Amino acid sequence: MKAAIRYEYCAPDLLEIARVTLPRLGEDEILVKVKATTVNRTDCGVLTGKPWAIRLFIGLFKPVRPVTGTDFAGIVVDKGNNVDQFEVCDQVYGFYDQGLSSHAEYVAVSTKKAILKKPENVTFEQAAASLEGAHYVFYFLKDLKLNAGDRILINGGTGAIGNAALQFLKHFNVRVTVTCETEFVEVLKSQGAERVIDYLKENFTTINEQFDYVFDAVGKSSFGKCKPLLKPKGIYISSELGKNWQNPFLALISPLMIGKKVKFPVPYSAKRSMTFINKLISNGEFVPLIDRKYRFEDIAEAYRYVQSGQKKGNVVITFD
Numbered sequence: 678m679k680a681a682i683r684y685e686y687c688a689p690d691l692l693e694i695a696r697v698t699l700p701r702l703g704e705d706e707i708l709v710k711v712k713a714t715t716v717n718r719t720d721c722g723v724l725t726g727k728p729w730a731i732r733l734f735i736g737l738f739k740p741v742r743p744v745t746g747t748d749f750a751g752i753v754v755d756k757g758n759n760v761d762q763f764e765v766c767d768q769v770y771g772f773y774d775q776g777l778s779s780h781a782e783y784v785a786v787s788t789k790k791a792i793l794k795k796p797e798n799v800t801f802e803q804a805a806a807s808l809e810g811a812h813y814v815f816y817f818l819k820d821l822k823l824n825a826g827d828r829i830l831i832n833g834g835t836g837a838i839g840n841a842a843l844q845f846l847k848h849f850n851v852r853v854t855v856t857c858e859t860e861f862v863e864v865l866k867s868q869g870a871e872r873v874i875d876y877l878k879e880n881f882t883t884i885n886e887q888f889d890y891v892f893d894a895v896g897k898s899s900f901g902k903c904k905p906l907l908k909p910k911g912i913y914i915s916s917e918l919g920k921n922w923q924n925p926f927l928a929l930i931s932p933l934m935i936g937k938k939v940k941f942p943v944p945y946s947a948k949r950s951m952t953f954i955n956k957l958i959s960n961g962e963f964v965p966l967i968d969r970k971y972r973f974e975d976i977a978e979a980y981r982y983v984q985s986g987q988k989k990g991n992v993v994i995t996f997d
């Protein structure tokens with residue numbers, strides 16, 4: 678089969694499409710013919726081994742898995758002896774942030790990982806695009822005590838994380854103000870944003886309004902800059918560590934702070950997030966934003982685009 682492969686942490690230019698043998702199937706595994714996968718920000722970390730902390734999970738000196746890819750949607754073509762929850766021909770999708778080797782024509786995945794049957798009303802491309810950003814959003818929002826009518830400001834509504842957050846928050850009837858560039862103002866309004874701030878025309882940190890939560894989904898701001906936007910007991914969340922890795926530290930000392938606080942949720946089991954995501958894509962409450970689509974052969978180009986930090990939602994890789 679064809680697979681995107683590298684043996685060292687590297688830039689996209691050194692990622693090769695090579696012919697490799699089909700993965701050998703374990704007793705608890707299914708073999709899936711991949712119909713769609715994505716290149717996402719987690720993939721960029723897995724490819725390059727940066728930030729360095731990621732190597733603690735995917736290989737200290739070189740990648741444990743030479744084939745890249747963290748998500749897939751496809752069709753089961755074979756199964757191990759111990760697998761009873763999936764059958765050949767089932768349409769499935771799955772995600773694992775430490776790598777699944779799914780940038781390939783076939784992927785063998787343990788059924789202990791986060792895999793679900795794909796809802797029939799959702800395409801393979803949508804299913805693959807509904808995973809990475811949404812997984813993180815599930816954990817960023819999970820422990821907030823969201824009430825209908827609460828106000829939240831999302832910085833970066835066109836990112837995979839920010840856009841999934843906007844749609845998830847609609848599910849909780851929360852009032853969302855969101856930032857993006859001019860071209861996407863109407864798109865985000867149509868997705869349920871109450872107010873859209875064009876960040877090319879207005880600096881969101883200077884608006885004279887207050888929110889229960891500020892979620893910096895692109896990590897371009899800071900607690901200090903966003904503090905005036907928070908109500909007296911408001912909470913700041915960021916998807917990034919911060920310029921000086923201050924966000925986890927501030928979250929740690931937050932219980933000692935009076936009033937405004939910082940949370941830095943750490944995502945874990947994708948099984949939990951996928952159960953929630955599956956419900957929302959099945960009933961149409963979450964439709965992942967898809968930007969460019971690339972042929973599998975052009976995957977290095979897809980990586981370069983995602984690394985630019987300019988993708989809108991998700992970048993999909995197709996095989997046919």
Ligand SMILES: NC(=O)c1ccc[n+]([C@@H]2O[C@H](COP(=O)([O-])OP(=O)(O)OC[C@H]3O[C@@H](n4cnc5c(N)ncnc54)[C@H](OP(=O)(O)O)[C@@H]3O)[C@@H](O)[C@H]2O)c1
Binds near residue numbers: 813857988
């Ligand atoms: N904490 C975690 O576990 C975790 C996991 C995954 C990712 N992350 C981090 O979370 C961040 C977001 O990830 P993502 O996948 O959502 O990113 P992404 O899809 O690559 O997001 C980029 C988007 O953000 C927009 N954007 C960039 N600067 C902006 C600004 N100043 N104001 C408003 N919008 C802006 C871009 O639009 P324009 O091109 O129009 O500017 C683009 O649409 C990344 O920094 C990533 O490294 C964290």
